[in-house]
Amino acid sequence: xxxxxxxxxxxxxxxxxxxxxxxxxxxxxxxxxxxxxxxxxxxxxxxxxxxxxxxxxxxxxxxxxxxxxxxxxxxxxxxxxxxxxxxxxxxxxxxxxxxxxxxxxxxxxxxxxxxxxxxxxxxxxxxxxxxxxxxxxxxxxxxxxxxxxxxxxxxxxxxxxxxxxxxxxxxxxxxxxxxxxxxxxxxxxxxxxxxxxxxxxxxxxxxxxxxxxxxxxxxxxxxxxxxxxxxxxxxxxxxxxxxxxxxxxxxxxxxxxxxxxxxxxxxxxxxxxxxxxxxxxxxxxxxxxxxxxxxxxxxxxxxxxxxxxxxxxxxxxxxxxxxxxxxxxxxxxxxxxxxxxxxxxxxxxxxxxxxxxxxxxxxxxxxxxxxxxxxxxxxxxxxxxxxxxxxxxxxxxxxxxxxxxxxxxxxxxxxxxxxxxxxxxxxxxxxxxxxxxxxxxxxxxxxxxxxxxxxxxxxxxxxxxxxxxxxxxxxxxxxxxxxxxxxxxxxxxxxxxxxxxxxxxxxxxxxxxxxxxxxxxxxxxxxxxxxxxxxxxxxxxxxxxxxxxxxxxxxxxxxxxxxxxxxxxxxxxxxxxxxxxxxxxxxxxxxxxxxxxxxxxxxxxxxxxxxxxxxxxxxxxxxxx
Amino acid sequence: xxxxxxxxxxxxxxxxxxxxxxxxxxxxxxxxxxxxxxxxxxxxxxxxxxxxxxxxxxxxxxxxxxxxxxxxxxxxxxxxxxxxxxxxxxxxxxxxxxxxxxxxxxxxxxxxxxxxxxxxxxxxxxxxxxxxxxxxxxxxxxxxxxxxxxxxxxxxxxxxxxxxxxxxxxxxxxxxxxxxxxxxxxxxxxxxxxxxxxxxxxxxxxxxxxxxxxxxxxxxxxxxxxxxxxxxxxxxxxxxxxxxxxxxxxxxxxxxxxxxxxxxxxxxxxxxxxxxxxxxxxxxxx
Numbered sequence: 001x002x003x004x005x006x007x008x009x010x011x012x013x014x015x016x017x018x019x020x021x022x023x024x025x026x027x028x029x030x031x032x033x034x035x036x037x038x039x040x041x042x043x044x045x046x047x048x049x050x051x052x053x054x055x056x057x058x059x060x061x062x063x064x065x066x067x068x069x070x071x072x073x074x075x076x077x078x079x080x081x082x083x084x085x086x087x088x089x090x091x092x093x094x095x096x097x098x099x100x101x102x103x104x105x106x107x108x109x110x111x112x113x114x115x116x117x118x119x120x121x122x123x124x125x126x127x128x129x130x131x132x133x134x135x136x137x138x139x140x141x142x143x144x145x146x147x148x149x150x151x152x153x154x155x156x157x158x159x160x161x162x163x164x165x166x167x168x169x170x171x172x173x174x175x176x177x178x179x180x181x182x183x184x185x186x187x188x189x190x191x192x193x194x195x196x197x198x199x200x201x202x203x204x205x206x207x208x209x210x211x212x213x214x215x216x217x218x219x220x221x222x223x224x225x226x227x228x229x230x231x232x233x234x235x236x237x238x239x240x241x242x243x244x245x246x247x248x249x250x251x252x253x254x255x256x257x258x259x260x261x262x263x264x265x266x267x268x269x270x271x272x273x274x275x276x277x278x279x280x281x282x283x284x285x286x287x288x289x290x291x292x293x294x295x296x297x298x299x300x301x302x303x304x305x306x307x308x309x310x311x312x313x314x315x316x317x318x319x320x321x322x323x324x325x326x327x328x329x330x331x332x333x334x335x336x337x338x339x340x341x342x343x344x345x346x347x348x349x350x351x352x353x354x355x356x357x358x359x360x361x362x363x364x365x366x367x368x369x370x371x372x373x374x375x376x377x378x379x380x381x382x383x384x385x386x387x388x389x390x391x392x393x394x395x396x397x398x399x400x401x402x403x404x405x406x407x408x409x410x411x412x413x414x415x416x417x418x419x420x421x422x423x424x425x426x427x428x429x430x431x432x433x434x435x436x437x438x439x440x441x442x443x444x445x446x447x448x449x450x451x452x453x454x455x456x457x458x459x460x461x462x463x464x465x466x467x468x469x470x471x472x473x474x475x476x477x478x479x480x481x482x483x484x485x486x487x488x489x490x491x492x493x494x495x496x497x498x499x500x501x502x503x504x505x506x507x508x509x510x511x512x513x514x515x516x517x518x519x520x521x522x523x524x525x526x527x528x529x530x531x532x533x534x535x536x537x538x539x540x541x542x543x544x545x546x547x548x549x550x551x552x553x554x555x556x557x558x559x560x561x562x563x564x565x566x567x568x569x570x571x572x573x574x575x576x577x578x579x580x581x582x583x584x585x586x587x588x589x590x591x592x593x594x595x596x597x598x599x600x601x602x603x604x605x606x607x608x609x610x611x612x613x614x615x616x617x618x619x620x621x622x623x624x625x
Numbered sequence: 626x627x628x629x630x631x632x633x634x635x636x637x638x639x640x641x642x643x644x645x646x647x648x649x650x651x652x653x654x655x656x657x658x659x660x661x662x663x664x665x666x667x668x669x670x671x672x673x674x675x676x677x678x679x680x681x682x683x684x685x686x687x688x689x690x691x692x693x694x695x696x697x698x699x700x701x702x703x704x705x706x707x708x709x710x711x712x713x714x715x716x717x718x719x720x721x722x723x724x725x726x727x728x729x730x731x732x733x734x735x736x737x738x739x740x741x742x743x744x745x746x747x748x749x750x751x752x753x754x755x756x757x758x759x760x761x762x763x764x765x766x767x768x769x770x771x772x773x774x775x776x777x778x779x780x781x782x783x784x785x786x787x788x789x790x791x792x793x794x795x796x797x798x799x800x801x802x803x804x805x806x807x808x809x810x811x812x813x814x815x816x817x818x819x820x821x822x823x824x825x826x827x828x829x830x831x832x833x834x835x836x837x838x839x840x841x842x843x844x845x846x847x848x849x850x851x852x853x854x855x856x857x858x859x860x861x862x863x864x865x866x867x868x869x870x871x872x873x874x875x876x877x878x879x880x881x882x883x884x885x886x887x888x889x890x891x892x893x894x895x896x897x898x899x900x901x902x903x904x905x906x907x908x909x910x911x
Contacts, residue, residue: 020707021736029733033719036730040721040762127717130681131734132707317702321685324678325644 026133030141052544060156068160075168082245090249092165093270097255099161100262103154104190105220111150112194113213118142119316120202120323129320139312143195143305150194151187158183162269171273174287178272178294185294185301186265192304196311203319206326221402227251261297268293355384362477368469371462375470376477379446383478389442396434397482404490420494421569425562427490428504429554432511435479436550439519443475444546445537447523447616451623464620468524472613475516484508500565503598507561510601514553514608521612522546524620553608560601564594632695634659634708634786634817635680640689642675649675651841653689657834659785662808662818664832666825668871672841673821674714677790680819681711694785707735710779712789716771720764724755724774727763731778749777753803768795776804780811787811789820793827805831825863835863839871 021029045053075092082088119125119142128138159179166175201212230251256263272290284292362377363370383389404427450457450467457467487508491501526542537543568590633656642650650672657663667673678684679691682702691698694708718727725746732742750756753773763771772795779787787808793801808818808831822828828835829849837845852866 019736020703021734025736026734029730032733033722033730036726037719037721044721124717124719126683126713129683129702130706130709130711130713131731132703132736133734134703317682317699318685321683325642325649325684325687 020132023134023137026137030133030137034141034145049539049541049544051541052539055544055548064156064160067157068164071161071164072168075165079168087245089270091245093266094249094252094255096266096269097260097263098252099158100186100265101255101260103158104186104260104262107150107154107187107190108194108197109216109220110194111146111191112198114146114150115142115195115198116202116209118146119198120320125320129317134313135317136309136313139195139316140309143191143308143312146195147188147191150191151183154187155183166273169273172275172287174290175269175272178290179269182265182268182294182297185298186261188301189261189297189304192301192308195308199311199315199319202323203315206319206323261300264293264297264300268297355381367473369466372466372470372473375462375467376474379470379474380478383442392441393438393482396438397486400431400434400486401489404486404493420496421500421566422562424491424494424496424500424504425558425565427494428487428507428511428562429558431483431486431490431508432515432554432558433551435483435511436515436547436554439475439479439515440543440547440550441538442534443471443516443519444523444543445528445534446471447520447620448527448529448531448537449534451527451529465617468520468613468616468620471520471523472516472609475520476512479512479516480509483512500569503561503565506598507557507601510557510605511554514557514605515550517609517612518550518553519546521614521616522549524616524623525612527623553604557601557604560597560604564590564597568594632692633657634661634694635819636692637676637680638690638692640676640679640686640691642672642679642684643687648841650679650686650838653838653843655836655843655846657817657819659817660812660815661833662812662820662831664828664835665819665821665838666823666828666835666867667821667838671838671871673838674790676838677711677788677819677821681709681788682706707782708785710782710784710787712772712775712779712787712792714790714794716768716775718763718766718771718774720762722763723761724759724763724766727774728759728778728781732781735782737782745781746777749781752807753777753800769797769800772796773800776807780807784816786817786819789818791822792820793822793824825867829863837867837870844870 078091079088082091119139122142125138125142128141129135162179163176165171166179201209205212268290271286271293274286358380359377362380363373365373367373368376447468484505487504488501491504496504522542522545526545528537528540528542531537531540538546571590635655635657637653637655640650640653641648653672653676665673665676675684679686680693680698682698682705685699693705696705696708698705718724719730722730728746728749729742732745737745750759753776755770755773755777758766758770759774763774766774772792776792789808792804796804805827808820812818812833820827820832832848834846834848836843849863
């Protein structure tokens with residue numbers, strides 16, 4: 001270590017080390033920091049997670065291609081169905097306006113939430129705030145990251161639609177050239193609004209931030225439901241008639257407000273897509289109109305960025321201080337000042353009582369040993385006390401629930417039982433895929449995290465198998481209930497026959513069983529004790545493999561039960577004739593195929609639960625901590 | 626505005642910080658002079674870390690003001706931060722940077738030229754023996770290695786004030802020795818060292834003055850010699866004295882509550898002990 005002369009050297013007085021960096025120099029330093037971190041992360045991903053990267057790239061391309069194909073087909077259909085050009089343009093304008101307006105709202109919320117995490121809870125923020133960096137620069141540094149993080153998916157989802165429209169409308173080359181600056185400038189505006197909203201809430205209402213967020217989400221959901229209800233209240237006979245179009249456009253007129261950035265972008269993009277002749281209402285050529293809208297969008301983006309930066313420079317530090325000096329109120333005192341209102345008092349008392357009842361229920365279940373049940377209760381408590389877990393669970397399953405509740409039972413011209421059956425199995429797959437993301441994200445990492453504190457469990461009178469069993473029971477129990485209920489709701493809304501409902505319920509059980517086995521077994525077989533973040537553990541090689549295997553398993557299990565059911569319904573409803581075709585599809589054999597499919601899926605489900613668990617047991621038993 | 630007259634390196638004036646209904650730091654008035662090593666002691670939850678976070682600009686005082694090198698930490702956070710090298714209780718490093726890249730970033734942010742940056746990094750690498758791992762990603766470092774890199778980063782610009790919150794946690798004995806020597810050397814340069822610690826032996830060994838905070842109130846400030854001289858410690862060591870002061874069941878030394886403590890580090894500064902419940906009069910510089 002250091003010698004005395006080294007310490008003397010250390011202590012030599014500095015010349016001008018206390019002069020502050022210029023504002024541009026600190027901006028460059030932060031950009032360089034971001035570049036270096038990105039370069040290292042990319043290098044590591046390329047070296048260690050090629051499978052994951054390839055999977056992401058392929059899936060993104062597939063998603064892009066599917067959206068592009070659907071949009072292209074849709075725009076061609078629209079052009080064929082609505083020959084009258086002004087009406088066609090009006091419809092497209094409304095579609096773009098509505099889409100961009102919805103995205104604007106989503107970007108505002110997502111960037112606000114992202115910035116809250118980055119500005120007030122980020123691991124590096126306390127470090128940055130103790131450096132001699134201007135507060136505005138720290139704020140902008142995080143703001144730029146939030147813009148990128150919240151808008152890349154927007155670009156991925158929007159670009160195929162706009163490219164498809166360009167092709168369908170035979171747009172000139174500059175249509176494609178202006179797309180990027182339009183989308184980039186557009187994403188800045190809601191991000192800046194979200195940033196300022198986040199700052200204002202934390203600075204002046206730090207104790208009510210969750211209430212505020214919940215209120216915004218409720219308002220948006222109510223607004224969305226109102227729009228959906230308005231659009232779907234047309235009588236079936238009017239579908240695709242001129243009256244129907246006019247009625248829909250009338251209901252969407254709010255998206256055409258001239259002050260909305262979504263309207264500017266929609267107008268600018270559509271102008272760029274026009275042929276070179278000027279529109280009747282202007283003497284300017286379309287490209288000039290488009291550039292005017294682009295200028296309007298960019299100048300507003302810059303204005304909002306400046307305002308957000310100035311607000312950050314002025315209030316960010318005090319907001320940070322206020323948030324971190326808030327008194328930590330023990331749950332469930334999120335409405336402490338309204339505690340005297342009886343319903344709120346009841347609301348406050350309910351969650352702990354329900355939680356205690358759930359704990360007691362779990363402890364009395366006749367499954368496993370008492371130690372195993374105790375471990376299950378422990379995991380359940382960790383789940384419900386971790387807002388990251390239950391909030392994601394609620395949001396995603398809530399969205400699926402919302403979709404299922406608003407699913408219309410094909411009352412127009414489609415009465416085919418096979419179509420309904422197909423949709424029901426697709427819904428089942430969606431629930432399964434959603435479940436697989438949760439088992440990968442929240443169950444798979446638990447073994448690795450348990451390993452980090454294994455000294456605690458290892459010193460208790462427990463067999464290691466009990467730990468894995470408890471994880472399996474926890475994962476299965478937590479999966480089967482939402483999975484089964486959602487599938488039941490979907491079937492009920494679709495008016496599915498009891499036999500297919502029974503098959504769906506069996507498939508739901510198999511999905512929960514297999515996905516729990518895969519996530520727990522692979523989690524024990526491929527743990528990562530270096531990482532502390534469950535998200536990073538799930539994003540590693542083991543997590544990616546778990547996700548891929550889970551997806552394959554879902555496709556296989558659903559296909560094994562869906563295909564025979566589909567053919568059985570087709571023959572039952574007379575949409576296909578009973579005949580000995582190449583696959584022998586006559587009445588007796590279809591029953592055999594159905595039974596065989598169900599039998600195979602049961603066997604597959606058992607294999608998916610047993611094989612990874614056995615591998616996991618072996619690995620977990622031999623593991624040294 | 627920066628004051629033209631000589632000022633203490635750190636000056637707390639009637640600082641109070643509340644967390645809702647709870648007062649974490651109550652009417653703290655304290656001045657720490659240049660060239661002084663000040664050890665801040667107190668039981669868990671006494672208000673040490675809150676005091677430090679206010680000093681480095683992370684938290685704002687509910688009342689009162691803090692000046693570092695003459696700069697108000699709330700009104701001039703950038704200038705105040707340039708005076709400070711802060712070692713937090715949990716060392717932070719960007720895990721996807723090498724130690725060298727991290728040090729370069731800190732140097733750039735602190736306004737150093739490229740040449741000066743390399744010279745200073747080389748010097749710190751030598752002092753803290755970082756050379757073997759400085760070009761590795763920091764995510765592969767042990768806690769002790771991280772702590773050494775953090776120390777190197779905060780000393781890059783030779784700060785007039787070194788603030789360290791539990792600096793010895795995770796360091797091996799050799800590193801502990803080094804850090805102690807560095808702190809003393811830093812103070813010998815006329816710079817100030819402010820450490821918060823639970824290790825009473827460390828305070829005894831290197832501190833010029835000791836401050837004890839309990840339930841948000843500064844209940845003692847003074848040197849060990851002053852404690853002995855004034856009979857406060859009698860035949861006790863610092864540990865026994867600390868426990869007696871901070872233990873609610875223990876006997877509190879009989880003191881005159883009206884006697885104020887002097888916060889300055891001058892030889893002439895008087896030490897005093899104030900019961901936690903007593904209202905502190907305005908502190909004065911010694």
